[in-house]
Amino acid sequence: MRSLADRIEAYIKQMLEVSEQGFVELQRSEIAQIFACVPSQINYVLSTRFSPEQGYLVESRRGGGGYLRIIKLDVDSKEWLSDLIAMVDNSFVSQQAGEGLVDRLLEEEFLTDREALLVKAIISREALPVPLPQRDLVRAHLLKAVLVTLMRDEFQ
Amino acid sequence: MRSLADRIEAYIKQMLEVSEQGFVELQRSEIAQIFACVPSQINYVLSTRFSPEQGYLVESRRGGGGYLRIIKLDVDSKEWLSDLIAMVDNSFVSQQAGEGLVDRLLEEEFLTDREALLVKAIISREALPVPLPQRDLVRAHLLKAVLVTLMRDEFQ
DNA sequence: TATCTTTTGACCTTACTTGACCTTAGTTCC
DNA sequence: GGAACTAAGGTCAAGTAAGGTCAAAAGATA
Known part of the structure; x- marks a missing residue:
């Protein structure tokens, strides 16, 4: 049985695939709700699967209107x-x-x-x-x- | 009387036969339960009967969602x-x-x-x-x- | 009986999950 | 314009769920 973290990873990668622009913006709490887990689980997934060495950049903002932006680094060169x-x-x-x-x-x-x-x-x-x-x-x-x-x- | 190790070996090889893809994925604790033995018995079987020299490769992952993957190698050719x-x-x-x-x-x-x-x-x-x-x-x-x-x- | 194989269990490492508490950014109301 | 409130996301440590290792005990075999 694949872990929750695996499923969240797959979900985000799927969104990235669809997105066209090479990045997705999402709300931490929203994803947490979809997967019925605590919000910090999302941070765990991001830090273990979307690190710079793995070719991703994560930007975020707190407070009202906060978000997570996961950017797939472009690497044509x-x-x-x-x-x-x-x-x-x-x-x-x-x-x-x-x-x-x-x-x-x-x-x-x-x-x-x-x-x-x-x-x-x-x-x-x-x-x-x-x-x-x-x-x-x-x-x-x-x-x-x-x-x-x-x-x-x-x-x- | 065949030993427990022999029976576990046969069980895994049977699963491999059936599998089609040339590998099987299983949980150590699950197999241990089926054969009513300690989990480390499975490691014993894997290390004595599924080594590369014997034509098998074993990959694994720990932690939540962990598994054992036993891969049959193309040994004949x-x-x-x-x-x-x-x-x-x-x-x-x-x-x-x-x-x-x-x-x-x-x-x-x-x-x-x-x-x-x-x-x-x-x-x-x-x-x-x-x-x-x-x-x-x-x-x-x-x-x-x-x-x-x-x-x-x-x-x- | 000596040696080899098997079985068992105590202890270890890795990976994932959860929750309490913290920080930051807007919003509202004097 | 500051204080209080609300709405995000961040951190970290404890807890849980796997598999790994090793050595001693037990059993089988020569």
Whole structure:
């Protein structure tokens, strides 16, 4: 049974797909009502599935007329790759966040299906016999190596 | 009298037969309940009967909505890969040896040029911020993950 | 009897869910 | 124009729901 968080994630991605403009605006309390959950659940979904490394930006405003705006970063250029490299550099990346990144690279056709499978296998816990928190550091390095390779000219 | 482990093994293999997609998803606690045993018994069965060497890959997720996914590998047409997995398993692999392996995979057309570049980047010294001799161990694990992925059905 | 396999349970890690409390932005009313 | 009120969203810690690990005990086998 998929979790509530998964379903909310799918719902938002669906809205993004439909939207055309590359972003959606919604009310936290409204979504919470649709899924019959506490509002803070939405924040959990946003922070675990719509992070910058995963290619999303979330803007918001409080108070009357408040909203959440979820923006799918446009990534037609290599600039995005360098941004990602900067983000990943010297950071810690969980398996979940890493898979999100790979999914995004796949979506933007920087990677093929096969390549995405390979990279996911490589950043999985079982492939990295290193204790935490070092493991998340190694994973970040691996992803950086992948991103750098994607920027190489021979790689087209 | 067949052991509990044997019966659980048979049960899962039966499910795989039926499945069509080449994998099954199940809950550890659910299976444990069916066989009235402790959940960790399922891990025992998975690790002794569903290893990559035996032609299976197990993925999992913890937490709410967690699951086990058991994937049947395409083992018949790829005997050579199984042999390589056995070689790499629990060994230390230098960067040079690793690159040699990748080159062979490329020659045999198990990998494309791009994939080979990616894998080489991943097993390079710079991508692995781990001191020797541990680094060679991590590299071995990474190569094993690659080889196992090559045996997946979706990877055609 | 010695060794190998299986079974069990205590303890661990990861992921998700909930709710109490906080901050910010408008709105209304002297 | 400030005080009080209302309408959002934000944070964080505790609780819950999975699966993972490891070692000891029990059972099977040679």
